Amino acid sequence: MVARTLKDTAGIRFDTGGPGPGGNGGEGREPGKSQVHYTGMFFALAAIGMLFVALTSAYVVRQGLDPAWKPVRMPAILWFNTFALITSSFTLKKARWALTRVRVSTLSGGGATAALYGWLTLTLVLGFIFLCGQLVAWRRLSLEGLYLSTSPHSSFFYLLSGLHGLHLLGGIAAILWLDLIIWRDHGFPIQRGLNWLGKLELPVLRRKVEATALYWHSMGALWVYLLLLLFAWR
């Protein structure tokens, strides 16, 4: 719908105080064009980044102070986990490509839609495999007698991998939500049971997927960074 403005703006020049209508103020207030998801996600990631920057500085200081610093041996399964997480970024990329091919007319049952939820589901599975793998890594360490309080390095390993896992869990929840909505709206026979998920128009869906993807890739990059910090940086 078109909203009435306080006064018709045609033919008026705005030469005071910067760009007026048509300038940068007020862009994207239409729901479909709104950038809020992406902007909000950008700032959320800035905050999460600061959390890990602070923990990194604590790690560096703590290591610098400790003459008897002894890192734990890296559990081999972490290679596998990392591979799964990096792969999940590619599957999510495939999902986004599929999303660009989805049109409103092909909403239910189109090939692009099938590809979309297929790739999203695969991303979910890979994320879940990563988290299970992380738990296996924790179990390996505890079987070796390395617990949270055993050494400063083990403390940091459990803390950083645990916090990263929690953040990834948020990403999994978001993708699961999107995935379920797409299933419901695009022809899976479970529509009625999922009405509580709410409605999502295609343009808004695109933006939410974009924001979620930004988050997911960042969590992947964060994990690679943490791995390097914990096991490669001396």
Place this chain on the structure above:
Amino acid sequence: MAGPAAVHEVRRSFIRRYIFSVDHKVIGIQYLLLALVSVTVGMILSVFMRLRLAWPEEKWPLLQQLMPTAFAGGPMTPEFYLSMMTMHGTIMVFFVLTTAPLSGFGNYFLPIQVGARDMAFPTINMLSFWVTFVALGVMICALFVTGGAPISGWTGYAPLSALGEIAGPGLGLGQTLWVISIAIFCVASLLTSLNFLTTTLNLRARGMSLTRMPLTVWAWFTTAILALLAFPVLLAAGILLILDRVGGTSFFIPAGLIVSDRVIPHEGGSPLLWQHLFWFFGHPEVYIAILPGMGVTSHILSTFARKPVFAYRAMVGAIFAIGFISYIVWGHHMFMSGMSPYSSMAFSITTLAVGVPSAIKTFNWLATLWGGQIRFTAAMLFSIGFVSLFVSGGVTGLLLAQPAVDIALHDTYFVVAHFHIIMGVAAIFGIFAGLHYWFPKMFGRMMSETLGKVHFWLTLLGVYCVFMPMHFLGLAGGLRRYAQLTEFEFLRPLQPIHVFISVAAFVTIAAQLVFLFNFFWSMKRGQAVGPNPWDSTSLEWTTPSPPPHDNFGPLEPVVYHGPYEYGVPGASKDYVMQTEPEVEVGR
């Protein structure tokens, strides 16, 4: 919902409208009320502190009956004093000075002032308030658990805060609740910041370019950036502290620590690490408290001097400069903690540099007043009071920024005076100014101007009587954090000053009853007003008082002017609303 979709007021149940509301205006008022409850609690705690400091040996039979442990043996125990000190600082800094100016006024007025219908993420906004509410609840619980509230100060310095019960009463469950509450609060502040930043960047009305935003919006925006990047660091510190306390780790606890004749089984941690993390958050936090007050002050001075803000762009630049510098000065809290002289010098220089943008702001405020047709409303008085307090508190900051001076004064009342005036009272004056100015918008009625002015003068004189003598106390060596100073020969002659401060504090606290009466009475009985009682220019004054659910009704605001077009030569009135399309400007 943001955007033109939500133009009609939706009928909602009472609970959805006033309790779990997603309306930014309701949430703003919820935050203000939460701050009002917190400030009352914080003030009561300070009464206990002042009782003990002024009359350390005195017995209080009535209080002893109410709180037998706290007054065991007659006079108040030093541990109880310390727990009051800790909780006073914590509640005031987090639940008053962070919530009221930023989350309270910011939530209510930032969306309206940029022409949005709500925050970008209304549900997250509701969540942020209720998470804050939970944090306050947990913090209040710390007052009532076994062992009492923590005694480690609002800065929670490790290892005292990390060791647990063995280190003192209140350091067991009380301290654990304290850390958990702070961590929860961090999350709530992050959610608030996300909304502020996204709303300002993405949901401005047509024509609302960045340079047409009121300085209040600039202040909230900058504050939100500070909160977004500072609170995660405190959250990280809090998580490490919780792990030290309950997980057996040694992030902050050094090796070989002996407490109560027992060797603590931790090793290798660094208490300094806590201080670095805490103050990396803690210094921006000071500006989180004061920057919104600066924005409100600029806005109100301009409105009631009927003049544009002097050097708008310089004001914006100064806000950003202060915000930026606040990240590189944290070391000045740690001159006493052991630091290389070179680091001290660097932190000293950056700290002194804050004086430059602060002076720009102060002189611009004076220039805004210069030659204006000043209307001395209560809001205006509080804003002028803010400038006065900002200068009084800021000048002592320049003294304390020098390591050699700071080492002498750091643990004295001089520092208490400094940070109370600049961070506490100045920010509170900003809140009072904002309340008087925006009350008609929020509740559709005026607050009593007479009572407002009585409240202003009593409070201004009161706070100066409370905090000015503390400078002398500090210069004479009066130690802060101690429950009792009469034990020291050289401090005994200063005891009358403590008595004077306590009496002044009680009078000032009593004067706040005038405000409370005015606030609640005016809500019901104040004079009803139209949309724009102050002849102001910004967007909130184009809407009815109070504004409808979607702020602007069916109209979509379009902005044509900067926010401070007062006294425009040749205009028919002495102010031009931001939304007025045509104006005859004789240049």
